[in-house]
Amino acid sequence: MSFPARAVVDLSAIASNVRSLRAHAPTAQVLAVVKADAYGHGLVPAARAAVAGGATWLGTAQLGEAIALRTAGVTEPRVLTWLYAPGAPLARAIELDVDLAVSSASALTEVVAAARLVGRTARVHLKVDTGLGRNGLTPVDLADLLPAALRVQAEEAVALVGIWSHLAFADEPEHATVRAQHEVFADAVRLAESAGARLEVRHLANSAATLTSPQVHYDLVRPGLAVYGLSPLPQLGGPEDFGLVPAMTLEAELATVKRVPAGHGVSYAHQYVTPVDTVLGVVPLGYADGIPRHASGRPDRMGAPMRVGDRTLGIAGRVCMDQVVLDLGPDASEQAGDRVELFGTGLEGGPTAQDWALAADTISYEIVSRLSTSVPREYVGLDPQTGAVVGQVEDVTAGDAR
Known part of the structure; x- marks a missing residue:
């Protein structure tokens, strides 16, 4: 599926x-x-x-x-x-x-x-x-x-x-x-x-x-x-300070990419309006999938961060039920199907669950535990059925079509 x-x-x-x-x-x-x-x-x-x-x-x-x-x-x-x-x-x-x-x-x-x-x-x-x-x-x-x-x-x-x-x-x-x-x-x-x-x-x-x-x-x-x-004491140190490594990376493919003019409203209520001619990318995840609506971009700031290539961009405008929008910038070269990392280990500079927690005014516990079962979990590192060491990814849950 x-x-x-x-x-x-x-x-x-x-x-x-x-x-x-x-x-x-x-x-x-x-x-x-x-x-x-x-x-x-x-x-x-x-x-x-x-x-x-x-x-x-x-x-x-x-x-x-x-x-x-x-x-x-x-x-x-x-x-x-x-x-x-x-x-x-x-x-x-x-x-x-x-x-x-x-x-x-x-x-x-x-x-x-x-x-x-x-x-x-x-x-x-x-x-x-x-x-x-x-x-x-x-x-x-x-x-x-x-x-x-x-x-x-x-x-x-x-x-x-x-x-x-x-x-x-x-x-x-x-x-x-x-x-x-x-x-x-x-x-x-x-x-x-x-x-x-x-x-x-x-x-x-x-x-x-x-x-x-x-x-x-x-x-x-x-x-x-x-x-x-994940660190239960982010004010005292991140995962690396306690010898921990985040286990979950949430990623998606851009569903659509399109060029729009300056002054174009983005998502419901137009809480974000493009300041210049630019390229928008749609990420096909929303609050029905567990993305916090409080992570929306607002007129005074961008929303929760995502990694696109080597750039970190914030959500532009409101989080919708099943999608969010990124302003990829006027010189963007991304295409539909390109990978977006919402959060992960942070070891290579990408966003983390704690970054999302700060953007949504919550805690990292909520960011990972609220993720819907409609989003497939894929497992690496160990066999999910036995706990033995493996090298490949195994898709255990296929998600529900909506």
Whole structure:
């Protein structure tokens, strides 16, 4: 199925990034977070690449993605999932040997019922809200829940294998909340262990904390964005400063190229008007494909950058549903079919996901993870089915025609 753009994902970069993260946290195991379709990179291929790089755990937010990993044949390593609503297929997850987070008393009740239904012990990680104010047991809730949790553990319905939490300001390592949350977490661990829990893993560190806060590495770190080679601390350094390489390059072919006179309006509402006779090029990607509308060019500035040949040009005018326009300049020699790089590694001066994030007033996490599945993913570096080293590109997803 033809689609005039693709996201080329270097799986060997993912493996290399995991190896680098292991070096940043040498005393801890690494859980590679592959939630949200591996931040847009492709769930199963990215998971296999992370394992090839030495990840001993995988993590997904949604229960369905954890089940998808197992049913795709990712039988090792351990998989942890943490976000589900009442009525979720917990029994299936337990059958597939997926570790489950428990964030409330009602969740524990459902996990126990599912474990008894399938006749297997559920592996459970108690999630503690140490200050983020999101999912998790408050310290008071934890104290109330522990007796019941230990009772069902004695009955072999569950095994309490972990306690974990999430930092609110990990991207600001010196922020007072990092120390405060660490203290609350340490208290929660002491409470659980003094009550009789025999924990396999205690985990608190995300990408930013893995890179900058060794005091919170504990037994397991949970990098997400950094696995894909993007910096979670752009104010402190780019990927290269942390030994990371961006894994995704988004590229397209120019759909049309045409010459227009000075004073010609470009795209909806004519937010850009050509200042001189020039050449326009249409890039066949838009907000339906995940290109942020906030990356549009405005009267006071060009929009998000793209690389055309050896030039970096900004989007001219508004991002449309399925296309954007570039002002290629009066002396442009480009033709329809020529390659345009929207973002990539930045190693040769091209734009990066962080450049797009700045242009759209967002974060690089959003730039890569919002990319539509209609855009084919092509894989290089490792075989997406096995994780073995390969040399050629393999097109795994063909995209949807629109």
